[in-house]
Amino acid sequence: MRNNKLRSIYLSLFLAFICMLIPWSGAALSLRPDFMLLVILFWLLRAPNQCSVGTAWFMGLWVDLATGGTFGQYALAYTITTFFAVIYQRRLVLFSSTQQLVYVFSLLFLSQLILLILKAFAGKEFLGWSYFLPSVTGVLLWQLAVSLGLNTGRHAHGN
Amino acid sequence: MMRGIHQNFEQQPAPAFFVRGPSPFARLAFFTTLSLALMATDSRLQYLANIRQNLMTLLHPLQIIANTPSELYRATDEYFSTHHYLLAENARLKKQALTQDIALQRLDRLNIENANLRNMLDAKQSLTEISTLAEILYVGRDTFTKKIIVNRGRNHNVVIGAAAVDAKGVIGQITRTYPSSSEITLITDKSLAIPVQVERNGLRAIAFGRGRDNTLDLPYLPANVDIKQGDKLITSGIDGVYPAGLAVATVTEMKTTQDSPFAHIVCTPAGGVENNRQVLLVSMPKVEPEKAANTHSAKPVMAKTAADTNSNTEPVPNTKLTNPVSAEKPAQKPLANIENRSHAQQ
Numbered sequence: 001m002r003n004n005k006l007r008s009i010y011l012s013l014f015l016a017f018i019c020m021l022i023p024w025s026g027a028a029l030s031l032r033p034d035f036m037l038l039v040i041l042f043w044l045l046r047a048p049n050q051c052s053v054g055t056a057w058f059m060g061l062w063v064d065l066a067t068g069g070t071f072g073q074y075a076l077a078y079t080i081t082t083f084f085a086v087i088y089q090r091r092l093v094l095f096s097s098t099q100q101l102v103y104v105f106s107l108l109f110l111s112q113l114i115l116l117i118l119k120a121f122a123g124k125e126f127l128g129w130s131y132f133l134p135s136v137t138g139v140l141l142w143q144l145a146v147s148l149g150l151n152t153g154r155h156a157h158g159n
Numbered sequence: 160m161m162r163g164i165h166q167n168f169e170q171q172p173a174p175a176f177f178v179r180g181p182s183p184f185a186r187l188a189f190f191t192t193l194s195l196a197l198m199a200t201d202s203r204l205q206y207l208a209n210i211r212q213n214l215m216t217l218l219h220p221l222q223i224i225a226n227t228p229s230e231l232y233r234a235t236d237e238y239f240s241t242h243h244y245l246l247a248e249n250a251r252l253k254k255q256a257l258t259q260d261i262a263l264q265r266l267d268r269l270n271i272e273n274a275n276l277r278n279m280l281d282a283k284q285s286l287t288e289i290s291t292l293a294e295i296l297y298v299g300r301d302t303f304t305k306k307i308i309v310n311r312g313r314n315h316n317v318v319i320g321a322a323a324v325d326a327k328g329v330i331g332q333i334t335r336t337y338p339s340s341s342e343i344t345l346i347t348d349k350s351l352a353i354p355v356q357v358e359r360n361g362l363r364a365i366a367f368g369r370g371r372d373n374t375l376d377l378p379y380l381p382a383n384v385d386i387k388q389g390d391k392l393i394t395s396g397i398d399g400v401y402p403a404g405l406a407v408a409t410v411t412e413m414k415t416t417q418d419s420p421f422a423h424i425v426c427t428p429a430g431g432v433e434n435n436r437q438v439l440l441v442s443m444p445k446v447e448p449e450k451a452a453n454t455h456s457a458k459p460v461m462a463k464t465a466a467d468t469n470s471n472t473e474p475v476p477n478t479k480l481t482n483p484v485s486a487e488k489p490a491q492k493p494l495a496n497i498e499n500r501s502h503a504q505q
Contacts, residue, residue, distance in 0.1 A: 071198065128371075
């Protein structure tokens with residue numbers, strides 16, 4: 001059971017990474033949700049023992065590699081974001097689905113904000129509010145997954 | 160009472176929050192420190208360049224897998240493209256080939272004439288560039304930078320600093336090479352600068368990418384500068400990176416304001432920065448110092464162009480040739496420029 005879960009965690013992280021590698025461009029790129037962070041957040045709620053801040057950090061490094069940016073930017077953003085998910089994990093699984101949605105949105109927003117700050121330090125410019133669109137599409141994807149019957153850990157405490 | 164609760168918990172299957180290992184805060188502190196250290200190492204020191212290259216090699220098969228859907232789509236799209244469309248395209252290409260053939264014949268004659276003239280002047284022969292055709296694999300995923308990845312890398316003799324051009328003009332410069340792919344920073348990226356010349360009057364300037372949209376800036380030109388809307392900018396060729404005379408951009412906006420001593424000039428790139436599949440990677444051959452020593456005889460020609468461009472204080476091109484152009488140098492240059500620029504803004 002535990003092994004099975006671990007395998008599905010790795011598989012889903014791998015698939016999320018492939019999703020990040022798909023050649024997005026133009027409008028699709030500016031709308032692309034952060035698949036990796038969504039999958040990590042999902043497993044944080046669902047299996048907090050197998051997936052934690054370290055996993056997020058490690059996957060962040062791979063995303064850094066894929067984006068071609070400085071090593072550690074995504075890693076740091078994911079680390080801080082997952083920290084906030086982890087410390088509220090016990091409460092999050094008790095939240096109603098709307099509350100959970102709001103929380104997931106703020107986490108996605110936070111990770112983008114951290115990235116923005118890091119990029120600003122590197123001399124990049126703010127691209128306008130459309131920069132935060134991936135958070136919106138991300139949370140829509142989350143809602144889609146939930147409405148398709150994916151259990152985001154909300155009832156996990158009952159099992 | 161407290162004891163009772165403890166015993167109760169011990170009998171249950173271990174609750175999640177007791178088997179988590181180090182506290183979340185400890186993990187946060189540890190991994191944050193690690194990330195910050197990595198960022199500092201990667202941005203200031205060069206230790207991680209090799210590791211990045213090796214990991215990218217590892218990633219290459221995955222990239223190919225991820226590219227498959229869009230490749231498939233494109234292949235089927237091409238397969239089902241109509242007969243009519245293909246005929247029209249064929250006719251257009253034939254016409255284009257014909258006109259270019261005529262231009263090429265004239266070019267051959269001009270080349271011979273140029274060689275003769277250079278012989279008479281005892282000047283150095285102009286360099287012929289090495290070029291490789293590459294295809295765009297994907298557009299960079301970082302929305303902050305304008306980068307594209309192409310399918311030719313170090314295995315195909317692509318070097319850092321090579322210029323990337325398409326049929327219409329310059330589109331960027333190679334900034335990173337991997338074994339079988341390489342990264343092109345587009346001229347619209349904020350950190351890339353390209354030395355240009357106004358075609359109409361030979362005025363030299365440096366164009367910077369704007370970063371936000373697909374336009375270029377011409378900063379630090381005085382308000383009375385002789386640049387008009389519609390002027391064409393071409394590469395000046397004095398940087399040892401871009402061959403001279405390639406189209407770069409067209410001036411679309413030229414504004415002067417009372418409160419600024421500088422003109423506000425915006426240009427749109429000539430090359431299809433965002434919409435082409437194929438790019439040509441052009442690298443300038445290295446210049447040997449012995450040859451460069453002879454180049455002073457070419458000065459009369461250079462001096463003439465310098466006289467045309469009265470208001471500029473750029474170094475004479477020959478100084479550039481006295482040291483062998485290392486592969487690293489051209490890539491460094493724009494970065495140096497951007498640093499100067501930010502100082503100036505402060």
